[in-house]
Amino acid sequence: MGGTVRHQRDLQGDYHHRIFHALHDWERTWSGALDVAGEGARARSLGFDQLGHFGAPGCALVVEELVRRLGRTDGTQPPPALAEFGCGFGGALRELVRGLREHGVEVGRAVGFDLVWDHVRLFRTIQLSGAGGPAAGPTGGAAAPEARPVQADVRAVPVRDGALDAVVCTGSLPHFADVPAVFAEAARTLRPGGALVMTEEASLVADGRTVSAEFRRRHPPEIFFLTESGERVAQLAAAGFTDIQVRDVGAWACRLLHDRLKAMRLFFGDVAAIYGEEETETLLGTLGAAREEYVSGALLPALVTARRAHPGEIPEK
Numbered sequence: 001m002g003g004t005v006r007h008q009r010d011l012q013g014d015y016h017h018r019i020f021h022a023l024h025d026w027e028r029t030w031s032g033a034l035d036v037a038g039e040g041a042r043a044r045s046l047g048f049d050q051l052g053h054f055g056a057p058g059c060a061l062v063v064e065e066l067v068r069r070l071g072r073t074d075g076t077q078p079p080p081a082l083a084e085f086g087c088g089f090g091g092a093l094r095e096l097v098r099g100l101r102e103h104g105v106e107v108g109r110a111v112g113f114d115l116v117w118d119h120v121r122l123f124r125t126i127q128l129s130g131a132g133g134p135a136a137g138p139t140g141g142a143a144a145p146e147a148r149p150v151q152a153d154v155r156a157v158p159v160r161d162g163a164l165d166a167v168v169c170t171g172s173l174p175h176f177a178d179v180p181a182v183f184a185e186a187a188r189t190l191r192p193g194g195a196l197v198m199t200e201e202a203s204l205v206a207d208g209r210t211v212s213a214e215f216r217r218r219h220p221p222e223i224f225f226l227t228e229s230g231e232r233v234a235q236l237a238a239a240g241f242t243d244i245q246v247r248d249v250g251a252w253a254c255r256l257l258h259d260r261l262k263a264m265r266l267f268f269g270d271v272a273a274i275y276g277e278e279e280t281e282t283l284l285g286t287l288g289a290a291r292e293e294y295v296s297g298a299l300l301p302a303l304v305t306a307r308r309a310h311p312g313e314i315p316e317k
Helices: 002-019 026-037 040-045 055-070 091-102 117-129 179-189 213-218 229-239 250-266 268-275 277-296
Strands: 081-085 109-114 148-151 164-170 190-200 241-248 302-308
Touching (some): 002 117, 026 117, 055 091, 091 109, 229 241
Parallel strands (some): 081 109
Antiparallel strands (some): 190 302
């Protein structure tokens, strides 16, 4: 297993470094974002560290579901503990914590796990620079706990059994080579009744369908692992989840990517000033290829939710 983990760590790290190498030169990148946006809050709103296909709007979908499942913080229960499996540079997790706070849910602990050390390092760098956004509480008082990145294989995270109230994956599912083991670990770390909320952005294929050669060129098979819709539900059930729902967001996702592509083309020079011209072209091609698969119905953009079953709720096999 160790060789496989190292192989995936290197492949995933090299792929994301190649596309987003500008973020590794953080001082220059943040300076470029400030030049484009004019000031810090607007620069953060560009979502340059939220690199999934759905970006910040996808985070909003997850926040909405978490608010429904966790309930507002009222002081009668401990604040919820949240973890993201495959946190990347941390932009999505920071956005989730901010979004939950705006809806009255104060997170007690937020941890992001990622296999690639460079992602964890950049997570910390962005957060410490202040570019990740303020951590002030809802009334501007004491700072709320910041999200904490940890390098770990998401099949074996350093969390005790049942310690988490929610696990999220925001676009990271296609980068997991062993999804059943990841779901088993999510089930282990969640308390009974805990929530699993995931965006399927470039990972879920309609049963019996195949994606195009152009999509595969833009989403290499050794980096993006695809699963049919029926198999995804079976994987979750086998890991110990119940109330599994696959919410089709196809129409929403097509509009979202249409608007993102239009904006990126319109402001190509500004985007290229942050990421680089070649990298921006790659981003355009990657998002465009995904949208074509959404339109064709081969690739299923979805919000997937499930609940960790209580003991005895699911009959033993």
